[in-house]
Amino acid sequence: xxxxxxxxxxxxxxxxxxxxxxxxxxxxxxxxxxxxxxxxxxxxxxxxxxxxxxxxxxxxxxxxxxxxxxxxxxxxxxxxxxxxxxxxxxxxxxxxxxxxxxxxxxxxxxxxxxxxxxxxxxxxxxxxxxxxxxxxxxxxxxxxxxxxxxxxxxxxxxxxxxxxxxxxxxxxxxxxxxxxxxxxxxxxxxxxxxxxxxxxxxxxxxxxxxxxxxxxxxxxxxxxxxxxxxxxxxxxxxxxxxxxxxxxxxxxxxxxxxxxxxxxxxxxxxxxxxxxxxxxxxxxxxxxxxxxxxxxxxxxxxxxxxxxxxxxxxxxxxxxxxxxxxxxxxxxxxxxxxxxxxxxxxxxxxxxxxxxxxxxxxxxxxxxxxxxxxxxxxxxxxxxxxxxxxxxxxxxxxxxxxxxxxxxxxxxxxxxxxxxxxxxxxxxxxxxxxxxxxxxxxxxxxxxxxxxxxxxxxxxxxxxxxxxxx
Numbered sequence: 001x002x003x004x005x006x007x008x009x010x011x012x013x014x015x016x017x018x019x020x021x022x023x024x025x026x027x028x029x030x031x032x033x034x035x036x037x038x039x040x041x042x043x044x045x046x047x048x049x050x051x052x053x054x055x056x057x058x059x060x061x062x063x064x065x066x067x068x069x070x071x072x073x074x075x076x077x078x079x080x081x082x083x084x085x086x087x088x089x090x091x092x093x094x095x096x097x098x099x100x101x102x103x104x105x106x107x108x109x110x111x112x113x114x115x116x117x118x119x120x121x122x123x124x125x126x127x128x129x130x131x132x133x134x135x136x137x138x139x140x141x142x143x144x145x146x147x148x149x150x151x152x153x154x155x156x157x158x159x160x161x162x163x164x165x166x167x168x169x170x171x172x173x174x175x176x177x178x179x180x181x182x183x184x185x186x187x188x189x190x191x192x193x194x195x196x197x198x199x200x201x202x203x204x205x206x207x208x209x210x211x212x213x214x215x216x217x218x219x220x221x222x223x224x225x226x227x228x229x230x231x232x233x234x235x236x237x238x239x240x241x242x243x244x245x246x247x248x249x250x251x252x253x254x255x256x257x258x259x260x261x262x263x264x265x266x267x268x269x270x271x272x273x274x275x276x277x278x279x280x281x282x283x284x285x286x287x288x289x290x291x292x293x294x295x296x297x298x299x300x301x302x303x304x305x306x307x308x309x310x311x312x313x314x315x316x317x318x319x320x321x322x323x324x325x326x327x328x329x330x331x332x333x334x335x336x337x338x339x340x341x342x343x344x345x346x347x348x349x350x351x352x353x354x355x356x357x358x359x360x361x362x363x364x365x366x367x368x369x370x371x372x373x374x375x376x377x378x379x380x381x382x383x384x385x386x387x388x389x390x391x392x393x394x395x396x397x398x399x400x401x402x403x404x405x406x407x408x409x410x411x412x413x414x415x416x417x418x419x420x421x422x423x424x425x426x427x428x429x430x431x432x433x434x435x436x437x438x439x440x441x442x443x444x445x446x447x448x449x450x451x452x453x454x455x456x457x458x459x460x461x462x463x464x465x466x467x468x469x470x
Contacts, residue, residue, distance in 0.1 A: 022234040029226050033247030036222030036314040039169050039254050043303040047277020053212030054203025057259040060212040065252030068220045070416025071386045074393045076241020083230045088385040095392030098456040104388045106442035110381020112319040116312045117360040118374040123308020140361045143308040148354040165310035172302040180261040183290035189265040197263035214427040221382050223248050225318035262286040320349035380435030390417040
């Protein structure tokens with residue numbers, strides 16, 4: 001049966017009922033992705049990427065953008081084949097088989113479920129540095145309650161808030177870039193070579209740069225959250241993939257430009273590489289060099305609000321959709337699939353994400369390595385799930401469907417797999433260990449489901465390993 005290209009493909013043929021409200025257009029999806037990635041995300045982790053890359057921050061972000069563009073291409077192909085909520089969980093489950101989909105969903109949960117806690121914690125620490133009289137835990141609780149209320153009132157409310165926050169972030173970024181460029185023209189900064197942020201022969205090595213990419217990629221995580229809104233997209237299924245690519249290209253250019261300028265404003269680059277940025281203030285120190293204390297405080301406040309409100313707002317929304325999709329297939333407790341009949345949002349999943357974010361954030365706030373630990377788990381979970389996504393494209397299109405579109409269905413996914421595989425290989429050892437522990441738990445849960453005769457299954461699949469619909 002032909003599908004109207006102007007309308008999103010229905011999910012009824014997969015055995016599901018359309019419960020979420022289709023109200024988002026291409027622009028809403030792009031804004032959602034930009035907000036989730038945060039156009040000023042490098043502000044918060046600039047020092048870590050600078051140290052890890054030997055000062056070649058812009059190069060690390062450029063490679064990270066390339067890897068994510070290949071991944072976005074794979075998302076685009078799978079979202080066209082299966083226009084449903086659930087992200088990698090749905091695509092791997094239908095492109096490969098349901099048990100692999102379960103494990104992929106389990107791994108991406110490291111990203112989706114933990115990232116709101118990470119965002120709330122980073123933002124609360126930043127706000128505490130600006131207003132020391134208000135403790136970190138109180139900021140964290142306030143951010144969680146505020147975002148939960150906004151998400152409960154529906155995806156349209158979230159979309160409106162997104163647009164306002166995006167404009168505010170872009171204004172702050174523009175102020176920094178203008179003042180930063182003027183400061184460089186006046187001779188401020190360390191006076192090093194203008195191209196050192198993209199290549200520095202004194203420190204360059206591929207393993208060094210790709211190790212830094214494993215940190216920098218945190219800034220890009222979130223573009224994939226667009227795929228969780230597939231059942232709230234009112235346009236054709238192609239809008240999901242196009243909005244991912246558009247958001248990645250826009251934010252990638254912004255990341256490269258802002259880190260390039262900030263790198264040239266670092267007062268002591270050798271000291272930053274040697275000693276690191278334990279306080280997380282390297283970017284704000286660079287802003288201080290460019291425009292003084294007021295610019296340093298402005299960029300710090302913008303980071304706190306962007307991470308603690310705007311970014312975590314959409315992170316909570318995306319996570320609740322992933323839990324909703326897995327619960328709908330009875331691979332998580334059924335109560336998470338409950339949709340509020342008036343608001344048309346997965347209410348129980350939204351509240352659970354809020355509770356987990358608050359509890360985990362408050363616990364990690366008392367650990368010295370809380371932010372580092374959460375960051376490691378988030379990155380590892382996302383990148384390993386992306387590896388499975390690339391394999392899903394090849395199997396579904398080339399092996400099963402006999403596609404001869406070699407670029408989109410074989411070469412691009414293979415390139416994305418290769419780049420991300422090398423990034424994972426060069427990632428922090430602690431991240432690898434913790435990630436594999438989580439994977440082991442997921443395997444144990446899967447075995448438990450099999451023993452209880454609750455083998456993972458997806459609605460509308462005619463047979464195990466068959467990615468098509470009945």
